[in-house]
Every structure is written in C-alpha cells, then in structure tokens.
Amino acid sequence: MAEVPGTLEGWFALHDFRKLDWARWKAVGAQEKAAILEEAVAFLNNAEKAADAPEGSSACYAIVGHKSDLMFLHLRPTLEQLGAIERAFNQTRLADFTTQTYSYVSVTELSLYEAYARGGSEDAAELAKSPFVQKRLKPQIPDMPYICFYPMNKKRGEVQNWYAAGMEERRLMMREHATTGRKYHDQITQMITGSTGLDDWEWGVTLFAVDALPIKKLVYEMRFDEVTAKYGEFGEFQVGTRVTPAKLPEILG
Amino acid sequence: MAEVPGTLEGWFALHDFRKLDWARWKAVGAQEKAAILEEAVAFLNNAEKAADAPEGSSACYAIVGHKSDLMFLHLRPTLEQLGAIERAFNQTRLADFTTQTYSYVSVTELSLYEAYARGGSEDAAELAKSPFVQKRLKPQIPDMPYICFYPMNKKRGEVQNWYAAGMEERRLMMREHATTGRKYHDQITQMITGSTGLDDWEWGVTLFAVDALPIKKLVYEMRFDEVTAKYGEFGEFQVGTRVTPAKLPEILG
Amino acid sequence: MAEVPGTLEGWFALHDFRKLDWARWKAVGAQEKAAILEEAVAFLNNAEKAADAPEGSSACYAIVGHKSDLMFLHLRPTLEQLGAIERAFNQTRLADFTTQTYSYVSVTELSLYEAYARGGSEDAAELAKSPFVQKRLKPQIPDMPYICFYPMNKKRGEVQNWYAAGMEERRLMMREHATTGRKYHDQITQMITGSTGLDDWEWGVTLFAVDALPIKKLVYEMRFDEVTAKYGEFGEFQVGTRVTPAKLPEILG
C-alpha cells in the first residue's frame, strides 16, 4: 500500500447546473415573469449572503453551450445545508422552468504533500490553523467574471497508476503542477474540492478567472505537466460568466 | 482457474432512487398534498417495520445533487419481496411525481477469505451460524444520519486481473483493505452486497455514517489500498441524509 | 486465422423489455383497466401457445429495478415471426402504457467445440439430429420461477484475444466453463443464444432458476473460470420472476 497523503477539508460544495426551457419561459406574461425573477433574485441574494446557514458563499454563472444555462455554486459547512439550498431553489418558481442537467458534490480540500515533506502530520495540524489555509478551505467566492468547472481523476491504469506511485514521486509531480498554476496567479484563482465517496470523480476543479483565454492557456499548459500527461483523467468542462443577482433578469431576457 | 472464495449470503437488497418532478409536485393543492404525503409516510412506516414480509429492514434518504432526490433502501429475504415493495411504492400517489432514475439489486454477502485461511468450508459453515455473521447478513439498517452508495467491480484487465490472482494474494489484499475500514469503525458502518448475476456491477457498497466527511476520508484512504489501486472499478456515487417517516413531509416541502 | 468452431442454431429469440408508466396506468378506470388486462392476458396466452407461428415458446417475467418492469421472451423459427409478435404486443392497449427500454435479438446456439474434438463436422451433422440437441435448439421455456438475462462478448484485447487463441485452448476453457455450469444443474437451466450480426453483443445468456441465490452464486463462481476471467465482457443484467398469464393482472395492480 502506497502512503496516503494527509488532507485538510473545509466547506462542502454543490455545483448545481440548470438548463432553461426557453420556449415555456418566454410564454410567461411580463408581470408574472417579473414576479418570478424577483423571487429568483431574492433567492440568489440570500444565497450569496449565506442567509440559510451560519457561514458560506454562493454565486451564479451563465454557462455557454448546450450543457446548461445557469450554474449555482454553493459552499456551506455541511452536506445537509447543500441539500437544503438545492431544495430551496427547487421551491422557487424559476426552477419550474429549468431541468437539473448536472451537479457536483464535493468538499474543499488541501493536500498535504508539501507539509509531509516538511515533517508530516504535526506540521499539518499546525497548518490547518493558519489564516492562509482557512481561507483556502472556507473561501469566499472571488469577484471574478469568468468560471470553468471540471471534475477529474488520477489514473489507476494497468501500467501507470497514481495510487501505486511512491509518495515522494507524487509530491514532486504535484510541486511541478503547482508551479505551472502559479504562473497564472494574477489571472486565475483555483479552488480544489475532493469528492472521493461524494461524487463520480475524485476531484472537482473550479477556476475563477479575469478572462476566458487564461483558462484555456492554463489548462493546456498543465496538460504537459507529468502529473496530468500521465495520470489526469477529465470529465466534462463547463465555462461561463458571473451573473450577479442584479444581472439575472437581463440574462433571462 | 483460480480458487473461488466461499461466500455467505443473507437478505436481498433494493436501492431504489427517485427524482421528484418539483414543478408538478408544487402545483398540487395543500389538501391533496397532505393526503399524498400521509400515504407516503404510511408506506415508509410500513416498509421500516417490514410489514410486507416476515422480516427485513427499510429506510429512506434524501440524496444531494441531480442524480436523484430520494433513495429507498429495502432489505428483504427474497427477490420477489423486493419486486413487490418496489411495486407497492409505485402504487402510492407520491410515486406519480417521481421518475425512477437508478436502482440496484443485490444480496448481502460475506466473503470467506479469512475463514478459508483458518481451515476452509467447515469453518465457513460454522461461521454462518454465528450471531455476528447473522447480523451482517440480515442487518437492521443503522440509525445513522448519512449514507453513501456506489457499485463496484474487481478489474479483469489484460495485465491486472483479480480473478486470475492467487487465493492467498487476494486474501492478503482483502485483509489490508479491512484494516483501513476498521480505522473508521466509530464513524462508518459498512454493508457489502454481492450482485454478480443480479445487477451490472459485482458489488454494491453502502456506507452508513455519523457525518459526511468520514465517508470522503475513508473512500480516499482506501483508494491507496493495493486491492483498490490495482483492481477497483467504480460506478456512480450517491450521497445523502436519512429521512425518517416523520421528516419526509419536510423534505418534500 | 484461428479455426472457427462450428455452431448449430435453432429458434430465433426476442427478449423484449418494457417499463410501465405507472402514473398513467393507475389513472385508468377499473372497467377499462380490466378490459386492457384481459386483452394483455389473451396476448400472453396466445404467445405461450405460439398461436402466431407453427411452433415456438414464450413467457413473461416481472423485472426488479429501474431498468424495466416486464420482459417478454419469445422463441420462434424465424426473425420475421419475432418482428410480428413484437408488433402484435405493440397493438395491445397495455403496450400504450409501456416504453420499450431494451431488447435483444439472437438465435439459440450450440457450439461444437466438443464435437470437433471427437471428429469434426461429420459428428456435428449427426449431433444436430439428436433429440438432446433439438431440445437445446428448440427449447420449451422451462416452468421455473426466476430468470436472469445478460448479453456478453469474448474479449478481443491487445494482449488477450479469444479470437486469436488456438482451437484446442479455447475448447479446454469452454469445457472447464461447462463443468462449473453443471454443478448448478439442479437449480439452473441455461439457454445460450448467439447474436453476432443480430445484436450488439456476441451472445445472450438466459438463466432459468429455481431461486435467485443460485443465479448469483453461479455467475460469481464462473467469473473465476479462465474463459470468463480473461475473456468475458458483460452487458447489463436483468433479473426477475415468472409471470403467468393468470398472474399478470396481479403484477399490474
């Protein structure tokens, strides 16, 4: 058995993707539409304030392409709170015009490969208390206009198997990978969430960006990192732009 | 041909996943909704008492994410009884507002790798009578707030093939795996069900947990076990929280 | 090119899976429902008598789980007759409450690996006339309460390739496999149908059983047979229980 890297976890995350039935939505009269939008804006406002829980963070995005039209991202301390806010949106009238095309359940995660290198679990316990780590594990969603979400696995192939590789070998690959990420530090804020046991892939990657092009450039460059070239397996990618509560009515025409 | 490990089996299991049509459900009037919920609560109460069979156990869970909204877990002595209780729910009016998005048919299973190591089938026959084993094979669903379900296979790859590995090699890997599981003994109760010939994967894994985080931590740690790293293949994961009959109306708003 | 084993074929087989729209079905009035059921019972009675063809055999099963509710199994001398009986069910009013979720088109098959070993095609021609073989190729569906159906392929991998293995090697693996099957002789009757060129997998396996547990135990034990461990690839498994015409109204509530 290969050595297991410690991990720190924080808030649970729900990425909730919705596709709008435009034909039915457009058929709604102007007055009713305004009321429905008012309710949806109130839902989003409350979600952003995490009014439904002691703490947390939420945001909404307009997704480009056929996979979905809207994505709600909710970060909350517990899994129950995610279920509750998912149901709360289902209780809005806007939800009646949407189908839930995809979702992802995960929890913010910090891998302790580097902490282990510096002396193992004691160091990790200390690390967990640092404000830097707390901010990573309980992150306020940054006010950035672009988003990209995709889930991923580390390959367990018959020849190349991440989970059978040595701890040090994995640590060095993760370090190289982090170095690539830091090059885009000004343009992209990354949120890593773990999902083994919670959803179909092992991790979710959420990229918040100042523009769409750096997303493409970062993900392309990372594909040449040894950890990705050899071990990365990816699910579906969804990209879009931030929709503040005030902007929601505009997006929905 | 590799040696076949003996297995003991107990109750058949049906994991029955349902997605609610919220738009149609919300359109139901308050009085009718109350009547429908009353009928659903009665169904769940009877199922939990296994009123439909000589013995058994049932529970309901609220699933987080798009895959489903509710999961009913039924354990019964026979496959017919599972079919009957599935149809019984279909006869409720609540069922008319749901679609059956997934299900899993299996039977509780205990692998006798360790029994074989201690002297083979005689020992196994003895083992089957023990109260400990009977409790594993005919388990009352524990009163724990979180659940995780996923189906899995052991890989039959061109290089790494569980079913061609030696009995002793497999036994040692299963022992390591059990050791990882025992670390989470206080937090997670595991139910293994076998499904070769019954459903699309070879096993179903149901984790009952005191909290959601240990589920993530256990499944992640196990991924580094040799048996998982080399041979584990996984289907979809669904996670959620227990819904007692009394709590069902609240979940359905 | 590896030597091709001779095969004998008999009746064509259609496994026709249907899922019931329970909500719509339950909304039908008692009188109309009785008329619809009467027509469906008549259809099944006629199918069981093969009234639509010179000879054949049919049966209906209640499937457990989300994949389907009913499976009709039809064995007939020609492919046209299968198409005709599929359309005949579509003409019933019960069919209007179902969707056809899956089906499988194949033809009963006997592989002549052993005949070849005993002297090749002359022996095979003789074999075809024997009552034992005729019963295998034109089987009356046995009166057994449980069923399991799954389609399968023999792997053509980059390393392990059934179709490139030698005839004698394949014969020995098939013999071992048959030996495992014979252990369950009292509990399970197996029907093998070939489907290269007819459907998406190479074979269909239909197990008729006295109980559900032997199905699980047989399929699990066979997974350790060399032919399965190395070369078996499986589609979806569906299991259920026999529904006689008289029992059909009860199953449909």
Add this chain to the structure above:
Amino acid sequence: MAEVPGTLEGWFALHDFRKLDWARWKAVGAQEKAAILEEAVAFLNNAEKAADAPEGSSACYAIVGHKSDLMFLHLRPTLEQLGAIERAFNQTRLADFTTQTYSYVSVTELSLYEAYARGGSEDAAELAKSPFVQKRLKPQIPDMPYICFYPMNKKRGEVQNWYAAGMEERRLMMREHATTGRKYHDQITQMITGSTGLDDWEWGVTLFAVDALPIKKLVYEMRFDEVTAKYGEFGEFQVGTRVTPAKLPEILG
C-alpha cells in the same frame, strides 16, 4: 506514415432509422390513417424510383427490437440529395409519429488493396471504369428480404494499430477477409460504405441476405479473420426485413 490505400467512391448513403410512437399512431382514426399511409407509400415509391434525383436507389426495412421500427436506406449521387430526402420524409405526416433514433451518413467505397498489388494507381483508374466496379459504387439495392447494418472502425490501439501496419500486411488480411465473405456469396450481398469525416465510425457495413441465419454465421466466422480479431471495432447492429411500399400499411397495422 503508412502507405494509404487508394479508394473509389460512388453514391452517398443515408441509413435513416425511425421508431414509431405506437400509442399515438393507434389513436388515429381509420380514414386519417389511410390517408397518412397513402402519403407514406407514395413517398417510398418515389424514393425507390429515385424520383427526387437523377439516379439512386432506396428501400425500407422493418427493424426488430427496441432500437427502431423502420429503416430507410437512400443512395444518391450527392450529400445534398440525402439531406433533401431526409427532409422530404420529415414533411410526411407519418414522420410526425416517429422519432429519428439513429442514422448513418457514408459513401459507397471500394478499397484498392488488390489493385495496388497489381500495379498501383494506373490500374485503379482503369478499374473505376469497369462495369463491375460501377455496379459496386452505384448499386441498385438488391431485392432480398433481410438486412443487417452496423458501423465499424479499424483499431488504433497502443499495441495493435491498423493504421501503422504495413500496406502488404493489410492487403493480405483484407484478402483473407474477402475469402470468408465469398463463401456466403449465394446468400449475402455486401455493401461497404466509407464514413471517415462523414460520421462517427470509419465504415458502414450493410448486408442484404436471403435469410437471417447466414447473417449470423457470416459475421461470426469473420470474427476469426485476423483483420477482425485484431482490428475490428463495432457499433450497434440492427437487423430487419424488407418492406416494399405495398407492404408498408400492413407493417404499420
């Protein structure tokens, strides 16, 4: 780069699969149904005469199983003509009772492996003019009662890669394959269409047969040809029987 075999192409082909909504179709009154069928028969008659184009060939088949109910096969000189005839059927009232479950876009193809062996491209140019080749590339659909369609690829695996194999090696495998096909010459007429760049697989295979069993036997025997055993990858198989315009009303009840 491996040497590319020359190919000759002729008519474009559309395999257009439709599933009937039997419930809605049966609800249509007798008079309206007759009018709809008359229009559909006229469409099929015109299609068979290629009245929509300078030349071509069309036929209709009743498919057995859940994948579809009808398949229209259209051969026309240009891709536009295929699009036009697809839309022409969509303009019929019968089309309103169908969903287009699958289709395949390809073009008749003759691989010049043997021509190359006999002296390369000069020989190929000559070949294209021969009546035999013209009949292969612009084939009138034969008047045979059974059909089988499936798409296929040649494997580009990490070990076995058709597109990296030598020209002579590929030619010899194709010759062996053709020899197997010729054994069924009296019973099966094969039409090969190429679809790289046109649809999701590299080739479509359409088998016209005097009976269903030879289809099964041919495809099974070919699976042992080296070219198939090592390199063949297959999509879905659909089988059925010819429906002449006069027979269409009968099939649709």
Add this chain to the structure above:
Amino acid sequence: MAEVPGTLEGWFALHDFRKLDWARWKAVGAQEKAAILEEAVAFLNNAEKAADAPEGSSACYAIVGHKSDLMFLHLRPTLEQLGAIERAFNQTRLADFTTQTYSYVSVTELSLYEAYARGGSEDAAELAKSPFVQKRLKPQIPDMPYICFYPMNKKRGEVQNWYAAGMEERRLMMREHATTGRKYHDQITQMITGSTGLDDWEWGVTLFAVDALPIKKLVYEMRFDEVTAKYGEFGEFQVGTRVTPAKLPEILG
C-alpha cells in the same frame, strides 16, 4: 515535463447544433410560419454581419442525419458575446421549435511548432502580427457549400502519450500532418480551434469544403499520418451544407 508549444489565439467560437421538432413546426399556420421565418432570417442576417459585436463572423448549415438539423457557427472576440448570441437565438420564435442537441465552445488557435523550430518565442510574437496569422485567428467564414465538424484529443495512453513525447518529435509529426492537409488546399479550408479548459475535447476541427467527397478523402488519408494513427482520438462528426439567410425558409419547408 515535456516542452509546451506556444499558441496564438483569436476569436472564440460557438458551434450551436439544433434539432427541429418537425411535427410541431409543420402544425404552425402559414402566416405565423412566415413571421417566424422572417425573424429567423433577420437573426441570421445580423449574425452574419456580426451586428451584435465589434467584429466576428457567423454562418448556418443544414446537417444531414439524426444528430441535428441546423448548426449555427459563431466567431466572436469574447466568450460573453458567444453566450449573448446563443441567448439571442433562444429568444427567436424558431428556437422554440428546436432542441439544442450539441454545442462546442473553443477559440481559434495556431500552434507554434514551426515558429519554435525557427527560433522560438521572439519569432512567435512577430508571427502574431502578420496578416496571414491574423486571417487565421480572426477568419471570415469562407463561402463554401460543405462543412464538417468534429472535436478531437491527442491520446495520453499508457504506452503512447502525446504529452510526454519530445517537442521535436511532435513538431515533425505535425509537419507531416500539415503536408497531408495541403494536398487538399484547393478543396478544403480548415479552421482549428483549441478547447482545453473550454469544452470536453482538446480541439475542434471545422472543415469548409467545395464538395463532400474531399472531406471523406482528407480525413481518411490523415488517419494514416503518424500523429493521427498513434495519437488521434475523435468525437462525433457532423456534416452538412451551407444555408444562407435567403435559403433558410426553403430548408425549413
């Protein structure tokens, strides 16, 4: 880590595929249909003029086969503009008769393998300014009657891994590939768009052609290029013909 080739990017691209509900569409009265078509033609005219953005290019195509009926191709400077024009079509009444069956989000890309060979990034910066490159990155959609779109990956297999191959090895393979493409220069104009981080595959390939046959011949010939034979992985292919605004009413009958 393998050396990362520089890339230049230009306009973002949305391939927006729609399937028409012919039954509902045909039921619309002539006058209303004319009004709906007028609006759709106006949408397409404005899109072709990029009236919604400072610059860009758009076109519409009729797709053959079941996957879709229409494809809108939009090239715009920003991802937001793609989202906006997608929503603008959803606001048309014609959109109410369509479902969005597929889409692809990418950005025009020029790989700098050759520039690197000639002296690296300085050269690349210079290259970006050249009119030739600007035309590649901000291309007016050519006035050609045929189109083919497919997404693709470079394989990251356990044996053959593009992202672990050396820069020079990759450059030589790309050069060979370009040579094949140039043979079809008179008949096919190719547009490469990159989509790592933006959609599910790494690249989109759009071929504009004077006829359908060269598409088939080019893609087939390229399959023997080493880069494709060893590393090419492909998604679904869709082919069709250009639909100018004036021709749209004719295509929709």
